[in-house]
Amino acid sequence: MSTLTPAAPQSTPPGPTALNTGRTPRRGKARMDPTRNNTAAGIAAWLLALLFAVPVLWMILTSFHSETDAATNPPSIAANLTLDAYREFFGETSGVSPWPSLINSATASILSTVLVLLLAFPAAYALSIRPVKKWTDVMFFFLSTKMMPVVAAILPLYLFARTVGALDNIWFLILMYTSMNLPIAVWMMRSFLAEVPEEMLEAAQIDGANLMLILRKVIAPVAMPGIAATALICFIFSWNELLLARVLTGVVAGTAPVFLTGFVSGQGLFLAQVCAAAVVISLPVLFAGFAAQDKLVQGLSLGAVK
Amino acid sequence: MTTATARISRPGHHAATPSRNTRSRERALAWARRAPLLPALIFLILVTQLPFVVTLIISFMNWNSLSPDKTAFAGVENYVTVLTDPDLRQAIFTTILLTVSVVLISLLIGLGLALLLDKKFIGRGLARTLLIAPFLVVPVAAALIWKHALLNPTYGLINGILTWIWSLFGSATAPQLDLLSQAPMMAVILSLVWQWTPFMMLILLAGLQSRPMDTVEAAQMDGATPWAIFRHLTLPHLRQYLELGGLLGAIYIVQNFDAVFTLTAGGLGTANLPYAIYQTFYFANEYGLASAAGVVVVIGTIIVATFALRTVFSLFKKEAAR
Numbered sequence: 001m002s003t004l005t006p007a008a009p010q011s012t013p014p015g016p017t018a019l020n021t022g023r024t025p026r027r028g029k030a031r032m033d034p035t036r037n038n039t040a041a042g043i044a045a046w047l048l049a050l051l052f053a054v055p056v057l058w059m060i061l062t063s064f065h066s067e068t069d070a071a072t073n074p075p076s077i078a079a080n081l082t083l084d085a086y087r088e089f090f091g092e093t094s095g096v097s098p099w100p101s102l103i104n105s106a107t108a109s110i111l112s113t114v115l116v117l118l119l120a121f122p123a124a125y126a127l128s129i130r131p132v133k134k135w136t137d138v139m140f141f142f143l144s145t146k147m148m149p150v151v152a153a154i155l156p157l158y159l160f161a162r163t164v165g166a167l168d169n170i171w172f173l174i175l176m177y178t179s180m181n182l183p184i185a186v187w188m189m190r191s192f193l194a195e196v197p198e199e200m201l202e203a204a205q206i207d208g209a210n211l212m213l214i215l216r217k218v219i220a221p222v223a224m225p226g227i228a229a230t231a232l233i234c235f236i237f238s239w240n241e242l243l244l245a246r247v248l249t250g251v252v253a254g255t256a257p258v259f260l261t262g263f264v265s266g267q268g269l270f271l272a273q274v275c276a277a278a279v280v281i282s283l284p285v286l287f288a289g290f291a292a293q294d295k296l297v298q299g300l301s302l303g304a305v306k
Numbered sequence: 307m308t309t310a311t312a313r314i315s316r317p318g319h320h321a322a323t324p325s326r327n328t329r330s331r332e333r334a335l336a337w338a339r340r341a342p343l344l345p346a347l348i349f350l351i352l353v354t355q356l357p358f359v360v361t362l363i364i365s366f367m368n369w370n371s372l373s374p375d376k377t378a379f380a381g382v383e384n385y386v387t388v389l390t391d392p393d394l395r396q397a398i399f400t401t402i403l404l405t406v407s408v409v410l411i412s413l414l415i416g417l418g419l420a421l422l423l424d425k426k427f428i429g430r431g432l433a434r435t436l437l438i439a440p441f442l443v444v445p446v447a448a449a450l451i452w453k454h455a456l457l458n459p460t461y462g463l464i465n466g467i468l469t470w471i472w473s474l475f476g477s478a479t480a481p482q483l484d485l486l487s488q489a490p491m492m493a494v495i496l497s498l499v500w501q502w503t504p505f506m507m508l509i510l511l512a513g514l515q516s517r518p519m520d521t522v523e524a525a526q527m528d529g530a531t532p533w534a535i536f537r538h539l540t541l542p543h544l545r546q547y548l549e550l551g552g553l554l555g556a557i558y559i560v561q562n563f564d565a566v567f568t569l570t571a572g573g574l575g576t577a578n579l580p581y582a583i584y585q586t587f588y589f590a591n592e593y594g595l596a597s598a599a600g601v602v603v604v605i606g607t608i609i610v611a612t613f614a615l616r617t618v619f620s621l622f623k624k625e626a627a628r
Contacts (some may be wrong), residue, residue: 045425046427049436049437055451071460074467075466118497119345120346122342122345123346147608149580149603152603152604153358153600155361161595182346186346240444260447264450271458271538278450282442282447284404285444293438300508300554303514
C-alpha cells in the first residue's frame with residue numbers, strides 16, 4: 001500500500017513512454033545477470049519451498065484419509081479421500097465437541113485484539129503524530145515488558161486469579177492476552193502512523209479540521225492497512241497461545257490449543273483425527289496470516305523493517 | 307487538543323498573562339499530549355510489572371502450597387537450588403542450547419532462502435507463500451504433526467519415505483529413525499527450525515530488497531564475482547537484519563513452551579526453563595523455587611535484550627530520522 005503512494009504520480013503521464021523508460025534498466029540488469037542463473041535459483045527455491053511445505057501438505061492430505069490409510073509405512077499417498085476424520089474430530093462418536101474451545105479461542109482472540117487496538121491506538125498517536133517528550137524512552141519501556149518471559153509473571157497472576165475467583169474465566173485470559181500483545185501493537189502502530197505525511201496533518205490543522213475529522217480523513221486512509229495488519233497479528237498471537245491458557249483455564253474457558261493437547265492424550269492416537277484437528281485449528285491463523293501478508297514483515301519486525 | 311494549540315498561539319492573550327499562567331498552560335498542554343498514552347501504560351504496569359515484583363518477593367521465600375505452615379523467608383536459598391539442582395541446571399543448559407541452535411540454523415537457512423527468493427523466477431510469489439506456511443500453523447498443532455505424522459517411528463512420514471526409497475532399490479531393510487526417543491532434543495530443534503525459518507527469511511528478504519542496487523550494479527560492471535559482491539556488499543548491508551531476526555527470534559524461542567510440552571513433555575533432557583518452571587509451580591507447588599527460576603530467566607533475557615534493544619534502536623533511529 002505504502003509503495004502505491006509514491007508510484008501514483010508516475011502513472012499520470014501517458015502510458016507507453018513511462019512504461020518503456022521503466023523497463024529499460026531492468027532489461028540491462030537481466031543481461032548482466034544471466035537467465036541461466038535465475039533458472040537454477042528458481043529450481044532450488046521451489047525444491048526448498050516444497051520441502052518446507054511438505055509437513056503442511058501432508059497434514060492436510062492425511063486429514064482427508066481414513067485412519068487405516070493414515071498409519072501406513074510406506075505412506076499411502078493415493079488412498080481414498082474421506083471426511084471421517086473431521087466428523088470424528090467434531091465428536092461424532094465420542095460426543096466431545098471442540099466447538100466450546102473454538103468459541104473460547106475466538107472470544108479471547110477477538111476481544112483481546114479489540115482491547116489492544118483501543119489501548120494501542122491512542123498510545124501510538126501520542127508516540128508519533130503528537131509525540132510526548134522522551135517518546136523513545138516510552139517506546140523502549142513498552143518493548144522491555146515484552147522481553148520479560150511469561151513464566152516470570154505467571155505464578156502471581158495464577159495466585160491472583162485463584163484468590164479472586166478468576167481462574168477458568170475467559171475475561172481474565174482476555175486481559176492477559178491484551179497485556180501480551182499491547183507492547184508489540186504499540187510498536188507496530190507507531191510505525192504505521194509515522195507514515196502519515198506531516199504536511200497533510202499540518203494542512204488539515206490549518207484548515208481547522210477537528211480531531212475526529214483528521215483521524216477519519218487524513219490518518220485512516222494512510223494507516224488503515226497497517227492497523228488491520230496489527231490486528232491480524234495480535235489475533236494470531238492470541239489464538240496460538242498455550243501456556244497462559246493451560247495454567248489459567250480449565251473445563252469452562254479452555255481454548256483450542258488446550259483442547260488440542262487434551263484431545264490427543266484423552267483419545268489415544270488417531271493420526272487422521274490429529275491432522276484434521278490441526279487443520280481446523282490452524283485455519284483461522286492461515287487466513288489471518290495470508291490476509292496480512294503485505295504488512296507481515298513490518299509488523300513482525302515491530303516496524304523496524306519495511 | 308487542537309483547541310489548546312489554537313489558544314496558545316493567539317499573541318494578544320499571551321502578552322497579558324503572567325508567566326505562572328503560561329507555565330500552567332504549558333503543563334496542561336503536556337498532559338494533554340500524555341493523556342492518550344496513559345491507559346496503555348498504566349494497564350501494562352499493572353499486568354506485567356506488578357506481578358514480576360511479586361515474583362521477585364516470592365523468590366526469596368520458602369513457599370510450598372502443599373505445606374503452607376512452613377512458609378518463611380528463605381534468603382537466597384531458592385537461587386542456590388536453581389543453580390545447583392541437577393534438573394534445573396540441565397534446564398538452563400537446555401534453554402541456551404535450544405535457543406542458540408534454533409536461532410542460528412533458522413537464520414542460516416532463512417538467509418539461503420532469502421537469497422534465492424531475491425532472484426526473479428517463475429512462480430516466485432507462490433513459492434514465497436508456501437515458505438510462509440510453516441509459520442502460520444498453530445505451534446501446538448505443528449508440534450503434534452511433527453510428533454505423530456512425521457517423526458513417529460512406525461508410521462511417520464520420514465520413516466515412510468525411507469522405506470519407500472529403499473524399496474525402489476529392492477531392499478526391505480530401510481533404516482528407520484526414532485528421533486523422539488533417541489535424539490529428542492534434535493526433534494524439538496528440527497520442528498522449531500521448521501517454524502522459525504520463514505520468519506528469518508521474511509526479515510532477511512526485506513533487508514535484501516532494501517539494499518541499494520546501484521552499488522551492486524557498479525560492482526558487477528567492474529567484474530566483481532558474485533561471491534565478492536555477497537561478501538563485501540550484501541552481507542554488511544544484511545548485518546543489522548541478521549541481528550534483528552536473530553534477537554527477535556531469540557526472545558520468542560527462549561520462552562518456548564509449546565514444542566517442548568507437546569513433543570517430548572520435557573522428557574530426556576529437553577525440559578527448558580519455561581517448562582521446568584511450569585512443572586515446579588503447577589505440579590510440584592514449589593512457589594518459591596519456581597519464582598527464583600523465573601527471575602533467573604528474566605536476568606538471562608535482560609542480557610540478551612540489551613543487545614536486542616541496541617540493534618532495534620539503531621534501525622529505529624535511522625527510521626525516525628527520516
